[in-house]
Amino acid sequence: MHRLRHGDHGPAVAEIRGTLTKLGYLHHGTSGIRRESADGAHWVAPDAIFDHQLDSAVRAFQQQRGLLVDGIVGPATYRSLREASYRLGARTLIYQLSAPLYGDDVAALQAKLQDLGFYAGRVDGFFGPQTHESLSSFQREIGIAADGICGPQTLRSLELLGTRVTGGSPHAISEEELVRRKGPQLGGKRIVIDPGLGGPSTGTIVNGISEADILWDLAMRLEGRMAATGMETFLSRPHNADPTEAERALTSNAFDADLMISLRCDSNSSPSANGVASFHFGNSHGSVSMIGQVLTGFVQREIV
Structure with missing residues (x-):
């Protein structure tokens, strides 16, 4: 589908506005034409505008659903909107x-x-x-x-x-027990290291150094140090390839990995931008990865 963002208009924007109104992210007083139906009010203005209020609502929805918060309705956000409805x-x-x-x-x-x-x-x-x-x-x-x-x-x-x-959550209890049985040591564990980008996807380049270069260098250093402590390590991709997120996950599953560590960089036009963030699996239904949650806390603590 076409990626919709602030400033766009048309029936697709009206559909998004209607869905977010029904989900409680927008109030009925925002711009558009409202029609009452059996499943609640929704917006049917044929030329609805992607205004500031809709942009804020999209970002709030993305935040709540664990999506990339960019205010852009691309395939992932649109699919999540449909699922939420x-x-x-x-x-x-x-x-x-x-x-x-x-x-x-x-x-x-x-x-x-x-x-x-x-x-x-x-x-x-x-x-x-x-x-x-x-x-x-x-x-x-x-x-x-x-x-x-x-x-x-x-x-x-x-x-x-x-x-x-x-x-x-019985699932959380069984996952905790699985982690407990495998013991506290990382030695002997199977770890997939996933450097972002790769191949033709270089990311931002500054002073001749790209995001992809930094990530590959970090992955190589991690792989060597982890292997030296007895971990079985794999890379999610070769140097000259940029698999999709789904392909990277399939690679990890194929290795029957105990853990997957994804490395990503970001860039910002502001010279004062800095910092580090660590993420683990979770969804808007309250399910989380217990081992991911624990490891993320350790990683963030050690880096800071």
């Missing part, structure tokens, strides 16, 4: 190999199944085989057709059996 019960949920379902409605279903003790995976909004099996187990337990399809009858049963006390 789904509410449990608005559509039938089913496991589809060819076109898997993603959305906040799937996350809500996973959370309900988790509270009832049927789902022990990560609440990620992806209707995969684990969600299908958990839903089928719930259906068998309460005596309805165990087809793994979340339709009206299953939803009614989930509401009737909703727990009084919620919270806690």
Whole structure:
């Protein structure tokens, strides 16, 4: 899709404005034409403008969803907007190999199944085989057709059996136990080091030194020092390639890595810009990587 940003206008901007209004990031008083419908107010102005208010709303949404906060609605932000607009019960949920379902409605279903003790995976909004099996187990337990399809009858049963006390994550507990069993030492662990950019993607070049050069040099130094302490290290890419984020993740999974460390640089036009940030996996549904969270704290502490 075309990347939309401040200053753009048209029906696509109206769609984004409508979605963010429905999600509570925009007030009804912002510019546009409002039409009431069964699923709430949404904006249908044929030539809606991507103004400052919409820019702020997009950034707030990106921040909440763990996306790059740039105010630009590209493929990732647009996909996340669509996923966030789904509410449990608005559509039938089913496991589809060819076109898997993603959305906040799937996350809500996973959370309900988790509270009832049927789902022990990560609440990620992806209707995969684990969600299908958990839903089928719930259906068998309460005596309805165990087809793994979340339709009206299953939803009614989930509401009737909703727990009084919620919270806690079986997935987090199992991940903590996995980390505990592997021991506190990094020696013997399989680590993937992921330097950003690469090949034709150099990033910003200053005084003949590029972001890609810095990242590759840092990766080489890390690899040598980590290997010297007994870790099994791999690089996510060769020097002359720039794989996609998905390809880098697939490489890490193929190595069956215990840990993946991604190295990235950034640039700013201001000479006073400085600092370091460390990130670990997390999503807007409350799921986080426990080992990533611990390691990120150590990395940030040591660098600072």
